[in-house]
Amino acid sequence: MATLFISDLHLDPARPEITALFLDFLDGEARGADALYILGDLFESWVGDDDPSEAGAAVAERLAALSSAGVPVSFMHGNRDFLVGRAYAQRAGMTLLPDPAVILLHGTPVLLTHGDLLCTGDVEYQTVRSQVRDPRWQAQMLTQPLAARLAFAQQARAASQARAGALRDAGTMETLTDVAPAAVDEWFVRYGVDTMIHGHTHRPAVHDLQVAGRDCRRIVLGDWFEQGSVLRAEADGRLGLSVLPNAP
Numbered sequence: 001m002a003t004l005f006i007s008d009l010h011l012d013p014a015r016p017e018i019t020a021l022f023l024d025f026l027d028g029e030a031r032g033a034d035a036l037y038i039l040g041d042l043f044e045s046w047v048g049d050d051d052p053s054e055a056g057a058a059v060a061e062r063l064a065a066l067s068s069a070g071v072p073v074s075f076m077h078g079n080r081d082f083l084v085g086r087a088y089a090q091r092a093g094m095t096l097l098p099d100p101a102v103i104l105l106h107g108t109p110v111l112l113t114h115g116d117l118l119c120t121g122d123v124e125y126q127t128v129r130s131q132v133r134d135p136r137w138q139a140q141m142l143t144q145p146l147a148a149r150l151a152f153a154q155q156a157r158a159a160s161q162a163r164a165g166a167l168r169d170a171g172t173m174e175t176l177t178d179v180a181p182a183a184v185d186e187w188f189v190r191y192g193v194d195t196m197i198h199g200h201t202h203r204p205a206v207h208d209l210q211v212a213g214r215d216c217r218r219i220v221l222g223d224w225f226e227q228g229s230v231l232r233a234e235a236d237g238r239l240g241l242s243v244l245p246n247a248p
Helices: 016-027 054-068 086-092 123-132 135-142 146-170 181-191
Strands: 002-006 035-038 073-076 094-097 101-105 108-113 195-198 205-211 214-220 229-234 239-243
Touching (some): 073 086, 181 214
Antiparallel strands (some): 205 214, 229 239
16 A cells, blocks of 8 residues: 655646546545645635535545545645635545645655745745735635636636746746755755655656755656646655556
8 A cells, every 4th residue: 555645636627637537546546545645736726615616526525535435635735726725625525734744654754845835936926925825815815706716816827827938938937937956955954854745846756865964855746737647655665656547
C-alpha cells in the first residue's frame, strides 16, 4: 500500500474527460491507498461552497465514499480553489491542511506545500496572493451574490491567461513562475526536513539537493491537463512519480 499525492487537476467543465479520469482514479487505485493528499488546484476555479459545479458535486460524492472506505483524504488550498471551505470539505470527507504542513510519511517528517509561496521572484503574484488569502477579503467576497462571484472568477482567469501570455512574450515565464532556489533552501532549513513535496509549477520532477550539508529531495507533482499525475510513496521508502493512462 502506498500514500498518494496529487495536485493541479484544474477540474473544469471544458475538460470533462479529466474529471472522468479522476473519478476513475478515486474508484480504483485510490481505494487501496494508505492515504490521499491533494495539494491544491483541485478545481480550475471555486467561488464558494455553493459553487454549482457538477464536477464539484461528483468529486465530493466520490471523495466522501473513499474516506468512508477507510482512506484518509487531506486537502490543501491552491491558487485556484482557495475558497474551498469547511462545508465542502466536510461534504467530501476531507481534512483541510494549512500551507505549508509537515506530516509524518511512514515515520519520516515531510514538508507539503502547494508551491506558490516558493515563487518569491514573482512579486506581483505574491501581492495578489496575500490579498485573496486574507480572511477579511474572503469573507467580503463570499457575501457577494453567486453570479457576481462567478463573473469575478471568469475575469480573474482571463487576466491570468493574459499575464501568462505577456510573460512568455517577455521571456520571463520560466523564471518568474518557478520556485526560487533560495526560498527552497530556506524552507528546508526552517522546517528541518529532508523531503519536500509540492505542485503549482506544472514541472514534475525529483530534485536531489544539498542544503546546509544535508541531502534533501524536492518532489514536484505534475498537472492533470492532458493526463493524470500521481506520486506514490511506498512504506519501504520507494517513491514513484508517474502518469496515469490518458483519459478516454
